[in-house]
Every structure is written in structure tokens, then in C-alpha cells.
Amino acid sequence: MAKSVPGGWNPKHWVNLVPTGLGEVKPHHFREMFRAAWENRDQLGYAWRILRDGCCDGCALGTTGMKDWTMPGTHLCMIRLNLLRMNTMPALDHTLLEDISRLEGKSGRELRNLGRLPYPMVRRKGEKGFRRITWDEALDLAAERIRRTDPERIAFYLTSRGLTNEVYFVANKVARFLGTNHIDNAARLCHAPSTVALKKAIGYGATTISYSDWIGTDLLILVGTNLANNQPVATKYIYYAKKAGTRVIVVNPYKEEGLERYWIPSVTESALFGTRIMDEFFQIGTGGDAAFFNGALKHLVETGKLNDSFIREHTAGFEEVRRFVSELPWEELEKSSGTTREEMRRFAEIYADANSSVTVWSMGVTQHRNGTNNVLSIANLALALGRIGKPHSGLCPIRGHSGVQGGAEMGAAPDSYGMDRPVNEETAKAIGKLWGFPVPDKPGMKASSMIQAAHGGKLDVLYSIGGNFLETLPDPQYVREAIARVPLRIHQDIVLNPQMLVEPGDPEGLVLLLPGRTRYETPGGVTETTTERRVIFSPEIPGPRIGETRTEWEIPMQIAERVHPDRAHLIHFDNTAQIREDISRTVPAYDGIQRLREKGDNFQWGGPLLCEGYKFNTPDGRARFHIARLPEESLPEGRFILSTRRGKQFNSIVWGEHDSLTGAKRDEIFFSRQDANRLGLKEGDPVLLRSESGEYRGRVKIARIRPGNLQVHWPEGNVLIPYERFDPDSGEPDYNAVVEAIPLRNEETGGETEADDAPASATGS
């Protein structure tokens, strides 16, 4: 529940006494809004209806129209406006696909801007492009191939971009109907470690609080997240939280400009004078989280500042963790965290002195080989102080895609048929009975393993509902080889993207493009689940429909019906209301979804506060401490640890060259001043980065990043990240790399580069 917020303006939180932050680098909201309106000028009415009545299809904060359940006033941001065109643009000219050579070399952005996919199309090995076919032909082609394929060699992947609970659920059921558990969604590349660690610690793989708990908490701790760019309206929640007295702590290797100061367009005071967000900053090294939070716990143990009664009454396993942190030498913690023991102690003191705290984290924490341990270390610290299960206190792994929270909860996952329905023999029997057909009972492959299987020639069918592995997974060259080896690739999508153009290598190779409809084009409406576990109804929005597109849930269902016509009735749904009925039967926590039918209808599974009254979802009702190990690898002398970051993009959907928050262009490499000086580099100088998997050429940006660490934008930087390095517990790829930085001579001089084999652009191994 949000605390009441004092009215009036408070210059203490202003960025600048000069209105509109003149002279500051700041986002140009109003200019960008105008540009979005201009882009959608041919469909302004439809665009407006989507904004007014639909749930936002951007990040996972969630809205109904332009309202939310946290604050009064308008809820809208530039991400939503930038994505709007994907919903309103007309069809592409499908004859353009007849000769792929005309499209090769086009960026993802150029391909997307060609327009929506209107018709089913096919391309066989050796053909120079795609040919339009009828739906009957397309569905038969897919079904006939799938029927003669061993289900162990079939895999499904679902983006979370725009997808809804209904699509995840039907895809889940279809995969199992066809006999495979190889199904996964974008959460694998995202918050998988959070889900795994939180299930171990508290029995739920989800945020425990509501966003309104941010307002009125003593402490908001932001770890490895850049809310200002990635969940922009969260800065509005923080504005109100700060007014109510909240202190904001940031733990990050990079001092994010957007977390230091931000201009919230819908809050007059902030739009004019800006808002200072962070109160305290802890600059750790990349991959340093487990050490940092273990260090903080060590300090609490050493000083006796623990919540002993909470630990005694509501948790298990503390003794082992206490021993573990007590025995961890400070030197090791300092080396691994990239900061000093004084900083870890200072953080622990601030944390312990508060009465309530909310920890928010994102990709900086999860995208590591040690991702699950990182999250466990965050959970341990919160448990040691009893900060889960009471108002204004809890854990918030803030999600990325609208509706991604529902992906695994709806069973689009290799190890579950739905929330609390883990894949095993016993559940398989129960689900088989409920659904009326047998389901496989051994966990399937995770997304990251599917590509390895494809590379090894062990996958015959890859059915991708959206997504773009060529740009979202490490090492694009490896991924290209892998997907080329899959004899049948089905890309169910709304637009073109580069992975669709990869020619099949197999002599029987076939690529099918199946055109889907957006959530707003889905009759009967759909639902999504937000980070605060809110299941929201998004109605169908009247407007133009594209070519022969079909809704995203019915396409896999229709293929499955043709694979097994004798059993087709067992997988059939007439409409989305029927799907919601089935969800409520399969996933007990989603009971209530069957009653959502109008704009605004919603409920939060688990209620506003999960684990309320310290009741944890474990067999004995207690939360569990787990040892959170430190990463094993260390950085060789003279090398850097590189991570990837977001700019003006929505994941692989890039829309801007210049990030107005950081001031960086897409090819700029974030260097600390100290490292740049050591290498004799200055702002704008060209540099070659080299890792074990590839090379990348960019320019120096002097940035407030911890020395020894570098950052580049992805997908451009993915060439530097080797494949086959995953968090063993969750399958999350490690999106970091050890790199060497080689100064190049300025291209303008036309001189030779100092590195003898420097490429003109990024290259993979």
C-alpha cells in the first residue's frame, strides 16, 4: 500500500534551479513524442485507441490504457510510443522477399521498417527467396514434417515481446501434445536466475511486493538496473517515494546518469527542475554482487546486527551461511566485489538501520555465470534482517518484457507445465488426466541448450514465436551456424528480422514464415502478467487488420491439429475465454483469470504482498538461506571485463543512434578515465576490443565506470561474448566477456591500424 505523499514542491530533490535543466544532457521527451505521433500519422485514431484502451506492450510495469494501480495521473513513456509503430504499420510488400539478396546487409531496423508480415511464406534450401503460400499449404507443410520427427528433436521458443498468457499457455499445451518438453521463453535470457534463486529461498519465483510498496519504504536499493531507460515510469514512483522520505541506494559498476537525475515529463515539478534519484552510490566491479552482499552479511554477523527472532522463527539454514560468510576473508571479498570492506560495511549499516527496504534488481545481477548465487546473496541479506513479507519490505526482480512474468507461469518452460506444476512423473500423470492426453515427464532443453543441440545437428524443428537468436544470444556466428543446421525453422512473427534470412544448410531445409497478429488484434482480448504479479485484461482494439494474419495462439494449435487429426479435439480452443478457463484449471494461482473480460479487469496472484505474515511457500513454511558462492574466474592482468547495455532500443529492436541519458552513441565503448589515460586514449578515439570469440571496433567514451570494466551496447557487442558459458543453475547466458583493448590510429588520418589484423567492423570467430 502506498504511503500518503506530502504535497508541494521540494527543491532538495531538484537537479537544477534553472527550469528545463538547460545545459544538461537530458531526454528530449517532447521532441520524441512528436516524432512518435508523426510516425503513426496514417493511423492516428488506431494508435490512440491502443494507448487509451490496451495494456502497454513495452516493459513489465504494466498498465490499463494509460493508467496504473500505483499512482494517479498518466502512465506513458517513450518505449511504448516507440513500439507503437509495430502495431500500426501497414503490410510489407511480400514480393521483396522473393530475392533475399536484395535484403541482405539490411539492419534489423531496416527489415522491421519494411512493414508487417502479411502472408505465410516458404523458402527451401537452394531457393533465392521466399514464396507466398496459402495457410493450408503452410500448416500442412509444418504438420507433415513434425509428424515424422522424433519429438525429442522438436523445440519451441517464445519471445516475450508482446506475447500474452494465452499464447504461452497454448504453446505449452501444443508442445506437450506433440510429445516434447523442449519449450522455453525469453525469461531464460533474462531473469531465470531470479526465478531459480527465489524459488529456493522463499518458494515463489516472483516479486514479493507491489510497486506501491516502494512509496513509503525507508530504503529502495537498486542493483544492476537502469530503471530510467528500461522502466521509465518507475522513476515517477521513485519521485513520490522520495517525497514520502525514501532513500535510494544504487549498486552498480556504472554511475547511471538516469539514476542520478531524471526529468519525469508527467510531473510538472520534475519536468521543469528534474529529480535527483540516488542518495548513495556503491560502485562495485562487474560480477561483484555475490561478494558485495556476502560482505554486507559478514558485517552484520560480526556486529550482531541481525534480526535474530525472524531468523529463528521464520527461516532455516542460517547457521551454514553464517559460517560461510564468517570464514570468507575480507581480502577475497574485496577482490571479487571490486570495492572495499569499508564500502560493504557502510552499505550493511545503512541497510540494517532502516526499518523497511525494497531491493530491486535486473540484468546487472542475473546475466552472469554466477547469476543464481548473486540473487541468493541478495535474498540472504533481506532474510537476515526480516525484510520479506511485511509492508514496504521485499524483493523485486523487476521484469523486462510486458507479460514475461507469465511465460514460465503459463508453462512455456522446459521444467514446468505451469506455475507449481513441475515436470516429473507424478505431475505428468495429473496433467495428462486434466488435459486428456499423455504429456512427457522429463524436463526439456532450455533456450540456451536448444542452440547447442541445433549446432550439434540434434534438432530437426525449431518453432520460434518471435525472438531473434542471431541478436539476442552470445556469439552470432555460432548461432548462425546452429540455426542453419535445423531442417525446419518456423518463424511465427509480426515483422521481418535477420534470423529469418539465414539459409537452411540441410538438403531438405525449409524455412516457414507465419504471420501473427498483435495482442491488440486478438478477438476476445488477452491477458498479461506484470512484475507485481498483476494479471491484466487487454481488450481487442478495433482497427485495420493485416493481410491474412492469424492470432498467435491459434497458429500452433492449428498445426498440432493437423499433426494428429484423430486427436485434434483434445488441443482445440474456440476463443481466448476458453483458454483462460483452462489456465484457471491448470494453474491454481491464476484462479480468477477466467473472470477477466473487460478493460481494467485485473487481479494480483498471491495478493498485494507475497509471503505476508512471513508465510513462505516451502514445505515447512520457512524461508531458506542458501550459501551464495563467489564466482571462480579472475581477470588476467591488463584485461578488462566487458558487459553489454541498453540504449535507445527495445532489446534487439534498435531505434536510436544516440542515448540521451548517457550521451553515448551506439558504437561507443564506456571506459573509465583512469583506463583511458593508461592506454593513452581520449574521448572519441577508435579502439579494437578482442575476446576469445571475436573482435569489435568502437570509439572511446569516457564514462563514470569502475576502472577495469567496459560496457558496449548490444546486439552490436555480442560478437565479443563466447557461447557455452551459462549459469549452471538457471541456464542464463553469461553476457560478459574478458577482453583486450587495442588502441587504433584515428581513421580520419587514413593510416594503418596499429593492430595488424583489425577488421572494419565487428567479426565473430
Ligand SMILES: Nc1nc2c(c(=O)[nH]1)N[C@H]1C(S)=C(S)[C@@H](COP(=O)(O)OP(=O)(O)OC[C@H]3O[C@@H](n4cnc5c(=O)[nH]c(N)nc54)[C@H](O)[C@@H]3O)O[C@H]1N2
Ligand atoms: N528502453 C528499453 N526498455 C527495456 C528494454 C530495452 O531493451 N529497452 N528491455 C527490457 C528487458 S527484456 C529487460 S530484461 C529490462 C532490462 O533492464 P536493465 O537490467 O536495467 O538493462 P540494462 O540496460 O542491461 O542495464 C543493466 C544495468 O546493470 C549494470 N551492471 C552491469 N553489470 C553489473 C554487475 O555485475 N553488477 C551490478 N550490480 N550491476 C551491473 C549496468 O551498468 C546497467 O546499469 O529492460 C526492459 N525494458
Ligand SMILES: Nc1nc2c(c(=O)[nH]1)N[C@H]1C(S)=C(S)[C@@H](COP(=O)(O)OP(=O)(O)OC[C@H]3O[C@@H](n4cnc5c(=O)[nH]c(N)nc54)[C@H](O)[C@@H]3O)O[C@H]1N2
Ligand atoms: N548481449 C545481450 N544480449 C541479451 C541481453 C543483454 O542484456 N545483452 N538481454 C537479454 C534479455 S533480458 C532478453 S529478455 C532477450 C530478449 O529476447 P527476445 O524476447 O527473444 O528478443 P526481442 O529482441 O525482444 O525479440 C524481438 C523480435 O521478436 C519479434 N516480435 C516482436 N513482437 C512480436 C509479437 O508480437 N509477436 C511475435 N510472434 N513476434 C514478435 C520481432 O521479430 C522482433 O525482432 O535478449 C537477451 N539478450
Ligand code: SF4
Ligand atoms: S514504463 Fe513500461 S509499462 Fe509503463 S508505459 Fe513505459 S514501457 Fe509501458
Ligand SMILES: [Mo]
Ligand atoms: Mo529481459
